[in-house]
Amino acid sequence: MRHLLSSLYSPDPSSTNDSPSNHGSLDAIETASFNVDQYMNLLIRTSNLEALRQRHVEMAAEIKKIDTDFQMLVYKNYK
Numbered sequence: 001m002r003h004l005l006s007s008l009y010s011p012d013p014s015s016t017n018d019s020p021s022n023h024g025s026l027d028a029i030e031t032a033s034f035n036v037d038q039y040m041n042l043l044i045r046t047s048n049l050e051a052l053r054q055r056h057v058e059m060a061a062e063i064k065k066i067d068t069d070f071q072m073l074v075y076k077n078y079k
Contacts, residue, residue: 028034043052 029039043055047055
């Protein structure tokens, strides 16, 4: 299953290098040097489908909370 997901997100398998030094840490998402392609490749390789689905649910909830907080700040600013 991981191979199928990996091949889906990697259109040219000859161009990907699987060495860990070429991929960022899963904790590096908030750094200035964050690379989304490296993050997704590492996440796909190290997580099963259920973990990916759970991470999607968590991120969607975080995005909704941030959006709600932002809307509240804008609303307060206009008051």
